Amino acid sequence: MHSYTLIAPAKINLYLEIIGDRSDNYHELAMILQSIDLADEIELHSISTDTIRVHCNHPLVPTDRSNLAYRAAELMATEFPNTFAKYGGVEITITKRIPVAAGLAGGSTNAAAVLVGINLLWKLGLTQSELEELGATLGSDVPFCVAGGTAIATGRGEQLSPLPSLNNIYIVLGKYKSLEVSTPWAYKSYRQEYSDSYIRDSDNLAIRASAVHSGEMVKAILHQDAKEIAQKLHNDLEKVVLPAYPQVLQLRETFANAGVLGTMMSGSGPSVFALCESQEHAEEVKLQVKTATKNEDLELFVTKAIAHGIQIVS
């Protein structure tokens, strides 16, 4: 095959706890990540010139080297130079459906799809864990995007322990189109304000400390209980993003007033998600929030938890 089409799902953070800072300028985390069925489509084509080309239908997504999908292809070309020379270049076409700079790992999941797709295109035969390892060099969330489903993520987010898949968890997601939050800014602000509470001992100590809190969410996931999961949602980055972006706080309150099971900002924001009792309930909440906000800038999606990461369509 000289071309592949892949589906690259977004993620939400059901749990995000910042445990401490690290010598590499990242933060030690305890997260629980969940893939959702809101997804981009990635097409990969072998081309005869030894170049990497990116096309995207979204005006805010770069198509040069700063695109994470481009960097994923470049990484594969550098790691496997002989194969790159044999197969020639690659053309990547991204159909964006995941809101950009939203805390939904849009760039990371595109990069993950390119790793999975090039592995097939160039017949490299890399395992999922080898692809995850390569992904970690591109960004902390890329390994999870390769694996997908439901997982505990520790370290800087790249160390994964899978959890049982969540079924029938319906979600409404809201994002102001014109609002973007920078991930480095969010972590830096948190560090400036909250580093007094950091654990600075060994990683082991840090992970043990975090388990005290994230364990409750793990239990809720094992029970497959949407209400219990909704009560245990947690995101430390809300502490810095909500005060700086009152629109995000307001959206969270609008969801809460619409009678959802629970609501939380995803990752570094600014998207906010809400857990609902059923698909019908999620549709009702979407309508209610749309009517209450009357804001054309607000994009709303009904989505659900899924059990997989990157999928190969053809």
Ligand SMILES: C[C@@](CO)(OP(=O)(O)O)[C@H](O)COP(=O)(O)OP(=O)(O)OC[C@H]1O[C@@H](n2ccc(N)nc2=O)[C@H](O)[C@@H]1O
């Ligand atoms: C906040 C989260 C939560 O899932 O997601 P998003 O909101 O970006 O989707 C992630 O931690 C983001 O992951 P990702 O976007 O892959 O981060 P990276 O590219 O590795 O890092 C971007 C920047 O975020 C900060 N960073 C990231 C991860 C981490 N554990 N500690 C950090 O301090 C660093 O400043 C880093 O330079």
Ligand SMILES: Nc1ncnc2c1ncn2[C@@H]1O[C@H](COP(=O)(O)OP(=O)(O)O)[C@@H](O)[C@H]1O
């Ligand atoms: N393939 C990509 N898709 C989306 N954004 C990308 C991509 N490559 C690079 N970017 C840049 O990465 C930044 C973060 O976008 P994104 O990955 O969607 O958000 P987040 O890290 O919050 O999940 C954006 O400012 C965007 O310009």
